[in-house]
Structure formats: structure tokens, C-alpha cells
Amino acid sequence: MMKKKILVSGATGQQGGAVVKALLNDGHQVIGITRNTESSKAKKLTEQGVEMVSVNFTEKESLIKIMKNVDTVFAMTTPFEAGLEAEVIQGVTMANAAEEAGVGHFIFSSVSDADRETGIPHFDSKYRVEKHLITLDLNYTIIAPVYFMENLLMPYILDAVKKDGVLRMAMPGNIPLQQISTEDIGKFVCLVVNEREKMFSKRMNLAGDELNGDSAAKILTEILGKEIRYEGINPDFLREQSEDIAIMFDWFINTGYTANLKWGELHSLLTFKEWANKQDFS
Numbered sequence: 001m002m003k004k005k006i007l008v009s010g011a012t013g014q015q016g017g018a019v020v021k022a023l024l025n026d027g028h029q030v031i032g033i034t035r036n037t038e039s040s041k042a043k044k045l046t047e048q049g050v051e052m053v054s055v056n057f058t059e060k061e062s063l064i065k066i067m068k069n070v071d072t073v074f075a076m077t078t079p080f081e082a083g084l085e086a087e088v089i090q091g092v093t094m095a096n097a098a099e100e101a102g103v104g105h106f107i108f109s110s111v112s113d114a115d116r117e118t119g120i121p122h123f124d125s126k127y128r129v130e131k132h133l134i135t136l137d138l139n140y141t142i143i144a145p146v147y148f149m150e151n152l153l154m155p156y157i158l159d160a161v162k163k164d165g166v167l168r169m170a171m172p173g174n175i176p177l178q179q180i181s182t183e184d185i186g187k188f189v190c191l192v193v194n195e196r197e198k199m200f201s202k203r204m205n206l207a208g209d210e211l212n213g214d215s216a217a218k219i220l221t222e223i224l225g226k227e228i229r230y231e232g233i234n235p236d237f238l239r240e241q242s243e244d245i246a247i248m249f250d251w252f253i254n255t256g257y258t259a260n261l262k263w264g265e266l267h268s269l270l271t272f273k274e275w276a277n278k279q280d281f282s
Contacts, residue, residue, distance in 0.1 A: 003027050003028050003029065004070075004071040005028070005031065006028050006073070006074060007033065007073045007074065008020050008023070008030055008032050008074045009033045009057070009073075009074065010078070011030075011034055011045060012034045012039060012042055012045065014148070014150060015145075015148075015185055016032070017045075018185055020045060020050060023186075023190055024049065024050070026190050028190075028193065029051075030049075030051070031052075031066065032050045032051070033053055034053075034054060035054060036054065037054045053066060057090040057093060058089055058090060060093050063094060063098075063101075064100050064101045072103065072105040072196075073094070073106050074107045074109070075091065075094045075095070075098075075106065075107065077090045077091040077094075077126065079122045080122075084122065084124075084125040087122070087129075091126070091129030092132050095108070095132060095133045095140075099138045104196075105139050105141070105199075106139065106141075107141045107143065107192055107193070108133055108141070108143070109143050109145070109189075110126040110142050112205040112207065112258070113257050114130065115130065115144075115203065118255070119251070120244065120247050121243075121244045122248075140200070141200065141201075141202050141203075143185070143189065143206060144203060144206060145180045146177075146178040146205070146257045147177055147178065147252075148181070149179045149208075149270075149272060149275045150181065150182050152167075152216075153279070161220060161224075161281075162224075165227055165228050166228070166230075167217045167220060167230045167231070168231045168232075168233060169213055169230075169232065170233050170234065170237060170249040171213065171235070172212075172213070172232045172253065173213040173230040174214060175212055175256075176211055177252055178209070178210045178256070179211070180207050181208060181270045181275045183270065183275075184208055184267075184269045184270055188206060188269075191267070204263075205259035206259055206269070207259035207269070208271060209264075209269075209271040209273075213230040217229055217230035219272060219276055223273075223277060235249040235253070
């Protein structure tokens with residue numbers, strides 16, 4: 001199989017980093033976009049053979065210049081740095097630049113079920129980018145992952161697990177939540193890159209598992225060798241920090257993701273237990 005040159009946005013982040021790792025493992029050449037090429041994460045990627053470049057995601061001409069030299073672009077956006085409108089502008093600008101540069105394949109990372117009018121602000125912003133993307137003269141694939149298993153590793157969640165023996169989330173313990181590991185997102189993007197033409201014009205919701213908080217606590221009890229109990233808190237508690245995230249958890253409780261889990265099994269995506277067994281919780 002012919003190896004490709006791939007531009008990865010958010011290369012030093014959680015999801016982009018997983019994509020870079022999977023592509024490198026498969027022998028592809030990677031150019032990573034980051035705001036700061038002098039950061040420790042950027043330097044580490046440079047040591048691994050990634051060409052790191054700094055570019056403003058809203059400067060179309062700069063993006064076109066870089067994109068003219070690649071076969072494929074993996075684009076992801078975030079509202080958590082500059083806001084929702086900035087996220088949409090970033091996504092639209094990257095897609096427009098890819099079209100003008102004549103990029104052969106544009107892979108956009110959205111979020112599962114964003115096309116279902118969820119009312120969740122950071123889902124809706126990604127869907128606005130999706131709607132623009134499909135109007136362009138551009139071969140695209142939209143991957144749409146569910147909730148990240150790695151969210152468990154956020155200090156305020158993990159500290160409570162380790163210190164207090166409590167897994168605490170803003171939903172009842174009996175309501176299931178679809179989840180995916182970022183490692184699997186990376187591996188799946190690599191599959192999309194390799195299968196290229198088969199993946200054009202597709203939008204795929206991605207999930208590796210579906211389990212409720214009580215079940216997750218039982219799995220952690222087994223792995224950590226100490227009793228972990230689940231404690232559901234009211235999503236209203238989150239509103240002080242983020243209305244957006246509070247709305248998302250309300251949606252998790254009342255509606256939820258609809259990714260095809262059998263499809264996840266077909267591609268050997270990790271279950272929560274498999275993922276947790278691979279983590280170093282020390």
C-alpha cells in the first residue's frame with residue numbers, strides 16, 4: 001500500500017496525538033499543526049519524525065500553502081479555546097483551504113449524533129462545519145466519535161476515584177453512556193486514510209462500548225483492587241463552570257448517542273474494560 005503524506009491538526013492534543021501515533025505506526029509521513037512548535041509535546045513529535053509547523057487556523061493562504069504538499073488532511077476543531085464561532089471559522093477555513101489546495105482527501109472529526117439537532121452548543125458548531133464541508137468540491141469523510149474513555153483520567157474525576165473510591169459523573173448510575181478510546185479514534189483514522197476511496201462521502205458515528213456508571217465502577221473495582229462506588233451528581237452542578245457541558249449531560253440522560261456498537265465490534269474497538277486494563281492508574 002502506498003504511504004501518504006498527511007497533515008494533522010491538533011497534533012499535540014489528545015485526539016490529534018492518537019491520530020499521529022497510529023499514522024506513524026503504519027509508516028505514513030506526518031505533518032503536525034500546532035500553535036507552538038517549541039512546546040515539549042511538539043518537540044517530542046519532532047523527535048519521532050513528525051514535521052511540526054505553526055499556523056493560524058483562520059489564515060487560509062497559509063493553510064493552502066501547507067496543504068498543497070499533502071495527500072490527506074485530518075482536521076479537528078475545538079470551542080474550548082476561543083469559543084463556538086471561532087471553532088466554526090476554523091473548520092470552514094480549513095475545509096476551504098483544502099478545496100483550493102486540491103487536497104485528495106479531507107477527514108473531519110466531528111462528534112457522534114451532531115447531525116440530530118441535539119441543541120448542545122459544541123455539537124451544533126461542529127455540525128455547522130459538516131454542513132459547509134459537504135457543499136465543497138472535496139473528497140471528505142466525517143468521523144464522529146462519542147464520549148472519550150480518557151475523560152476518566154481528568155484530575156477531578158480520577159483523584160476522586162483514587163483518593164475517595166468514588167467515580168463521580170453528572171448522570172444517574174443506571175443510564176448507559178457510549179464511549180470510545182482516543183487510541184481507537186487514531187487507528188480508525190488510519191483505516192480511513194488507507195481505504196480512502198471507499199470512505200469518500202461517509203459520515204460514521206464511532207463507539208467502542210456502552211455502559212452505565214454502576215458498571216464502570218464495578219470494572220474499576222476489579223482492576224484497582226479496591227471498592228469503587230458510583231455517585232451521580234445533578235448536571236445543574238456543572239452550570240457554574242459550563243452551560244454547554246451541563247446541556248450535554250442533560251442530553252446524555254434524556255437522549256444519548258446512537259453509534260452502532262456491532263460496527264465497533266467489527267473493527268475491534270476497545271471496550272471500557274479493555275481500555276481500563278491498559279491504563280497506569282498509579
